[in-house]
Amino acid sequence: MVCATDNLLHLLVERIPTNDMSPIEICVVLTSSMVSITEQKYEIGHLKQLLDGNKIIYTEIDCSLEENRDTRNRYFEASGIRANYPQVFLQNAGGTQIKYIGSFKEIQELNEMNDVPSEILKADKISTLNSVFAGTVTSIVLT
Template sequence: MLMTGLGMNRAQRQNQERAMHLLEGRGIPYETIDGADPENRETRNKLFSISGRRGTYPQFFLLGEESVEFVGDFDTIEAMNDASALPCEILERHPEIMTWEKILK
């Protein structure tokens, strides 16, 4: 999770906290990278390049063996969390709906 420890507005801070609670509640391991920390500048810029979104926090990525994949922002994570509670028959009829199960395989 790319987040920031500085210059947050209230909504951004709440989204970061809520996202961590969602991930922890699902038992999904994650690590945070503080984009405001000068030591993380190179990593932050690489992640911004992958997502195509500069200065937007939080952002979520999947780290693969040899790749990094942009998952989305807080709205994406919240939508996946909500969709994961949908009945299986709805998810089967709508394969375009992203869920934790689909993204984490």
């Protein structure tokens, strides 16, 4: 897991190696350290465990911090959902294309689909956690 403010996120993106074969996507998770709703606290913690357990590297943006306001609003615009955490996104390395993936519940469902036989997944065109996050950054080395 990588926690980042907007400035650090840009620094990390600059260090991601890219090639013409497949564009690199970055997983971004919106959270809030000031959330008071018990269910959201639970979902934030379990989402991070789920992503960590599946070795999905993500950038966590704490939306309660004033310095993350502009970044937070950009992601809220992409999802159409404000102040409901966690929210998971994929974005291109340049940050120009942001795609809302879902909340904890959607990510949990994608994870459960990893156990469905591949024949069923292909026949019904069902997405899995592995397929959705297949193009994400797998490691970041800061030098």
